[in-house]
Amino acid sequence: MDMRPSREDHAFRAMVRGFLAEALTPDLREAGRKRTSLWQDIDSAMAWQRILHARGWAAPDWPEAHGGTGWSLGQRYIFAQECARAEAPALIPMSLRMCGPMLIGYGTDAQKAHWLPRILSGADIWCQGYSEPGSGSDLASLQTRAVAAGDDYVVNGTKIWTSYAQHANMMFALVRTATEGKKQEGISFLLIDMTSPGITVKPIVNIAGVHELNQVFFDDVRVPRENRVGEENDGWSVAKYLLEFERFSMGSVDLRRTLTKIEALAETTRSDGRRLANDAGFRRQISELSIATTAIEVSEQRVLANLGAGKPPGAVSSLLNAQNAETMQQADMLGVEVAAYYAAALQPGALELGYNASPIGPELGLTLMPTYLSNRMKTIAGGSSEIQRNIVAKAILGVNQHLILTPYRRAKLTPPLLRRRLSR
Numbered sequence: 188m189d190m191r192p193s194r195e196d197h198a199f200r201a202m203v204r205g206f207l208a209e210a211l212t213p214d215l216r217e218a219g220r221k222r223t224s225l226w227q228d229i230d231s232a233m234a235w236q237r238i239l240h241a242r243g244w245a246a247p248d249w250p251e252a253h254g255g256t257g258w259s260l261g262q263r264y265i266f267a268q269e270c271a272r273a274e275a276p277a278l279i280p281m282s283l284r285m286c287g288p289m290l291i292g293y294g295t296d297a298q299k300a301h302w303l304p305r306i307l308s309g310a311d312i313w314c315q316g317y318s319e320p321g322s323g324s325d326l327a328s329l330q331t332r333a334v335a336a337g338d339d340y341v342v343n344g345t346k347i348w349t350s351y352a353q354h355a356n357m358m359f360a361l362v363r364t365a366t367e368g369k370k371q372e373g374i375s376f377l378l379i380d381m382t383s384p385g386i387t388v389k390p391i392v393n394i395a396g397v398h399e400l401n402q403v404f405f406d407d408v409r410v411p412r413e414n415r416v417g418e419e420n421d422g423w424s425v426a427k428y429l430l431e432f433e434r435f436s437m438g439s440v441d442l443r444r445t446l447t448k449i450e451a452l453a454e455t456t457r458s459d460g461r462r463l464a465n466d467a468g469f470r471r472q473i474s475e476l477s478i479a480t481t482a483i484e485v486s487e488q489r490v491l492a493n494l495g496a497g498k499p500p501g502a503v504s505s506l507l508n509a510q511n512a513e514t515m516q517q518a519d520m521l522g523v524e525v526a527a528y529y530a531a532a533l534q535p536g537a538l539e540l541g542y543n544a545s546p547i548g549p550e551l552g553l554t555l556m557p558t559y560l561s562n563r564m565k566t567i568a569g570g571s572s573e574i575q576r577n578i579v580a581k582a583i584l585g586v587n588q589h590l591i592l593t594p595y596r597r598a599k600l601t602p603p604l605l606r607r608r609l610s611r
Contacts, residue, residue, distance in 0.1 A: 192261065199258075200265050207273040210238050214540060219274035221538050223554045224561035226399050227277040228540070229312075229354045235276040236283075236309045245307050246283050253291055253299065254307045260491045264437070271440040279351065282306045282313040286359050289429040293376075293417050302378070316346040316360030316379065316403065317426070323348075324574050326361070327370045327423065331405065333362035333377060340364070340377065340415070342408040348568075352388050352401040356381050359429075365420050376422035378414040385409075395560035396535060437491075438511030439484040442518060445558070446476055449522045452551040463525060472521055479514045483507065502582035505575040512565035512572060519559040526552035530559075 192200075211219075218231035227235075239245040247263045249255030258266070278284075287306045290299055305311040322329040331344025342362055352358070358379045365373030381388075385408040391400040417425040450473060453464040463469050486507055523530045529548025537546040537553055546553050566572040580586040 192265075196261050196265060199262050200269060203266055203269045204273070206242065207269060207275060210242075211273055211275055215276055216274045217540055219276045221540070221554060222277060223395065223538065223557035224397070224399065225277070225280065226351060227279070229279075229351070231276040231540070232279050233309050233312070236278050239278075240307055240309065245278075246287060248284070249287060250291065253287075253303055260488070264488065264491060267437050267440050268443075271444045279312060281315050281350070281355070281359075282309075282311065285315065285429055286313045286357075289359070289425060290416070292428055293425045297413070298378075298416065311357045312351070312355045313357045313359060314349050314352045314355035314381070314403075316349060316358045318348045319345060320347050320402075324571055326426075327374065329361055329363060329374065331360070331362050333364050333375060333410070335364070335412070336409070338412055339409040340375075340412065342377070342379065342405045342410055345402060345404045347402045348391070349388075349401045349403050350399055352381070352403050353390065353398065358403070359416075361422055361426055364422075371423040373420055374422040374426070375419050376416045376425040377410050378416065379405075379408065379410050380414075383408050383410070393561065394563060395557050397557075397561065399561075437487050438507070438515065439480050439487055442476075442480045442483065442511070442515055445515070445518045445522060446473065446480065448551055448555075449473065449518065449525050452522075452525050452549060452555075455549055455551075469525070476514065476518050476521065479510075479517075483511055483514065486510075502578050505578040506583070509566070509572040509575040509579075512562075515562055515565055516559075519555070519562050522552075522555040523559050526555045530556040 215231060215235055218228060222228075236245055243254075244256055244266070246254055247256045247258055247266055251257035256263075283306060287303060290302055290306075294302070302311070306313070316331075317326055317329075319329050319331060329344075331342065331346065333340040333342045340362070342360075344362070346358075346360065349358075358381055360377050360379050361374050362377055363373055364375040367373065379386075385406040387404040387406070389402045389404070390398050391402060392398050393400060416422070450464065453466075453469060453473075454462055457463055486503065490503060490507065526548065529552050532547040534547055534553075535557075536542055537544070538557065
């Protein structure tokens with residue numbers, strides 16, 4: 188795969204830059220600059236999506252037949268890079284990056300015709316109903332029940348860590364429709380209207396003091412059978428397909444953005460009259476992070492090539508998820524160290540759009556501590572890094588499941604016993 192930009196790619200980049208320069212208002216740029224997590228404030232995200240939708244650019248990775256752009260792999264990558272460089276707001280991933288591709292792959296013609304245009308336009312905002320109290324990494328142990336009742340299912344139970352449920356009017360959810368056989372075999376995939384009677388959303392405020400997460404309760408919520416995706420009791424297949432898209436994202440774009448911000452902040456004069464950018468230890472750390480980011484970029488391009496050929500991301504998306512999350516946390520830590528004592532100032536008001544007072548410390552460092560706090564969840568969200576490594580070990584390396592050991596199980600195995608197991 189030759190990823191060197193062609194003359195057409197250079198022309199495309201110039202066209203995208205021209206569009207962004209015209210379409211991004213000062214308010215939208217401020218919103219993008221002040222984003223401190225995966226989640227953009229809802230008003231800015233939806234305003235930017237409407238602008239992109241009017242141009243036909245809301246879903247570059249979708250097939251052209253369903254509203255995608257028809258861009259090449261290189262063009263999609265260039266677009267993501269230029270949006271980050273121009274400080275464009277992030278879009279809500281549950282709708283465009285997860286629900287849409289899932290429906291394209293598993294939805295009926297009627298479901299595609301109804302839901303896909305509404306996802307593109309932003310008429311519907313989606314959240315994900317997967318995790319439950321006690322059913323996070325072991326997702327197949329979920330207990331939210333859906334009982335058939337005429338043309339509907341009646342849903343009872345709860346979901347937790349539901350990002351932006353307070354804004355969503357739709358949820359895609361896993362529910363238990365049978366208890367016989369393997370636990371994965373009794374799960375179905377439903378599309379649930381969040382305005383239905385019997386739904387309660389309870390906020391969860393994260394360590395950064397931001398309301399992004401929620402717990403959602405279902406009390407005799409009726410969901411039409413036509414809102415089931417895939418066959419009854421085969422929702423696990425749909426969920427695995429969707430998780431490949433959730434676990435794959437072009438995280439290197441945010442990484443590059445963070446590293447650029449840290450390097451710019453390190454160029455400012457310190458109190459002793461010296462610049463941190465000239466410090467050998469800092470140069471080593473920033474170089475190591477840049478090399479790791481380049482490795483992630485190359486792997487992302489391989490996945491995008493598969494997507495362009497009509498193939499799902501596969502298990503390599505789990506590898507990328509873990510590597511991106513851990514590298515981002517290392518970058519966040521370096522950013523906080525560079526911001527030094529200014530990182531300790533709690534100033535949430537300065538992150539509000541339209542704030543017109545001077546922040547404490549350099550403006551470049553304003554988002555570094557909130558981003559560090561928000562990104563602590565990256566090695567848990569979408570499947571913990573330990574779970575991602577288990578997937579990689581089994582699906583890519585071919586390691587038997589019973590040999591994928593937790594640190595506790597490794598400590599309990601004596602060397603002779605371990606040798607006997609490995610020789611089987």
